[in-house]
Amino acid sequence: MDTPHIPVLLNETLELFNGIKDGYFVDCTLGFGGHSEAILEKFPNIKLIGIDQDKEAMEFAKKRLSKYSNRVEFINKRASEALKELKGLNISGILADVGVSSYQLDNKKRGFTFDSDELDMRMNKDQEFSAKDVVNFYDKESLKRVIREYSEDRRYKKIADFIIKNRPINSNRELSEVLMRAGLKDKKSLAPIFQAIRIEVNNELDELNKILDYSKEIAKDGTILGVITFHSLEDRIVKNKFKEWARKCICPSDAIRCECGGNNQKGIILTKKPITPSKEEIKNNPRSRSAKLRGFLFRNPL
Ligand SMILES: C[S@@+](CC[C@H](N)C(=O)[O-])C[C@H]1O[C@@H](n2cnc3c(N)ncnc32)[C@H](O)[C@@H]1O
Numbered sequence: 001m002d003t004p005h006i007p008v009l010l011n012e013t014l015e016l017f018n019g020i021k022d023g024y025f026v027d028c029t030l031g032f033g034g035h036s037e038a039i040l041e042k043f044p045n046i047k048l049i050g051i052d053q054d055k056e057a058m059e060f061a062k063k064r065l066s067k068y069s070n071r072v073e074f075i076n077k078r079a080s081e082a083l084k085e086l087k088g089l090n091i092s093g094i095l096a097d098v099g100v101s102s103y104q105l106d107n108k109k110r111g112f113t114f115d116s117d118e119l120d121m122r123m124n125k126d127q128e129f130s131a132k133d134v135v136n137f138y139d140k141e142s143l144k145r146v147i148r149e150y151s152e153d154r155r156y157k158k159i160a161d162f163i164i165k166n167r168p169i170n171s172n173r174e175l176s177e178v179l180m181r182a183g184l185k186d187k188k189s190l191a192p193i194f195q196a197i198r199i200e201v202n203n204e205l206d207e208l209n210k211i212l213d214y215s216k217e218i219a220k221d222g223t224i225l226g227v228i229t230f231h232s233l234e235d236r237i238v239k240n241k242f243k244e245w246a247r248k249c250i251c252p253s254d255a256i257r258c259e260c261g262g263n264n265q266k267g268i269i270l271t272k273k274p275i276t277p278s279k280e281e282i283k284n285n286p287r288s289r290s291a292k293l294r295g296f297l298f299r300n301p302l
Contacts, residue, residue: 003064004103007034008288009228012275013095014042016226016295023090024049026218028079028211031101033061039093040068046092051075051082053124057101078124080210086218094215097228098208100198102287112198114190116172121198131197135169150196150205150233158182159193195231208234212241216266219298224270226295235274235292242269242296265302270295 007013013035017025022045027036030050040048048071052058058076065072075082079096100123105112111120111131121131134146140160147156162182169175176190184190199205208229215225229235244250245266249258274292282289 003032003034004060004106005032005034005101006285006288007031007038008097008281008285008291009275009277009293010035010038012293013226013228014038016270016275016293017043017093017095017224019222020092020224021045023047023092024086025093026083026086026091026095027051028083028094028096028215029098030061030074031057031097032103033064035095035097036061036072037065037068039095040065040071047071047073049073049075049082049086051077051079053078054101054104055125057103060103078207080207080214083211083214083218089218091218091220091223094219094223094225095228096208096211096215096226098204098211098234099230111172112194114172114176114187114194119169119171119175121194121201123202129201131172131201134197134200135163135175136167140164146200147193147196150199151192153189153192153196155183159184199233205233205237208237209241212238216245216298219267219300221298221300223298224295225298226293228291228293230290230292235294238294239274242294245296263302266300267296267298267302270297 020043025039025046026049028051030036030052036048036050039046050061050072055076058074062074100112104110104123108116109118111118119131119135143160143163144156147153147159153159159179159182162178166178169178179190179193184193227238229238246269248265249260249262250264251258251260271294274294277288277291
């Protein structure tokens with residue numbers, strides 16, 4: 001089946017989940033079903049729950065996974081909402097391959113590309129809040145915060161000024177022109193600003209935090225969690241959360257003695273360093289180049 005998205009770190013992801021046998025596998029970011037299909041194929045006793053907030057992606061994945069229909073359930077919601085409903089299930093694996101799919105990025109109508117006539121960037125088209133609101137209606141301080149925190153571009157004040165002075169901005173194409181007038185000369189420097197607006201529109205970092213926290217809530221002894229991220233802001237969140245979960249003692253570092261009981265460890269970090277794509281994968285799929293996979297094994301009791 002021709003697919004609009006190539007799953008990244010596919011073999012490495014399958015390897016991470018190697019020990020799972022039965023129960024449910026939760027794919028928090030089903031997308032076009034590439035990872036899910038491989039999981040269903042490799043683990044014949046696993047049932048899969050595929051979550052995605054994007055209806056178009058889900059329709060595609062439903063067709064792709066139709067031969068496994070008796071082993072798959074679909075939930076068209078934000079992962080943070082869907083995961084809450086899964087408490088009590090026997091869950092063996094959870095995967096989150098966060099961010100946007102190639103289809104969302106490449107389809108001009110979805111309004112993510114630099115030259116799109118739309119100004120949108122919503123993963124979930126039922127959501128009302130879009131890039132139009134951020135670009136045209138955020139006050140200066142809010143716009144500066146979004147650009148500073150999510151693009152880490154030091155020119156955030158000037159960029160926010162230019163955006164505000166040139167309102168209304170009606171398309172990504174116009175936004176690109178304004179950013180270029182603010183001194184961003186090429187696609188490489190435009191990309192982080194587009195990324196910043198996209199993160200704000202989809203509340204991506206908050207979602208990632210919730211995916212991690214709810215995963216911990218629904219995990220049982222032996223559940224493996226794998227998370228694939230695409231930029232340092234996301235990877236930092238995952239790295240720090242896994243570190244926190246792996247700590248026995250959660251007392252403040254300046255505490256004189258342990259008062260937390262020292263039994264707070266939730267499990268084991270499976271990836272001391274993040275797993276990154278091979279040269280060959282990057283050559284075949286350049287978009288994979290910034291991907292990082294981290295894994296955690298929940299143990300209870302430890
Ligand atoms: C990188 S793609 C996943 C691709 C998928 N692993 C595959 O092999 O086709 C990310 C997908 O997750 C969805 N997504 C991202 N964050 C989400 C969230 N918090 N809740 C639900 N869906 C989300 C996006 O709509 C997109 O379709």
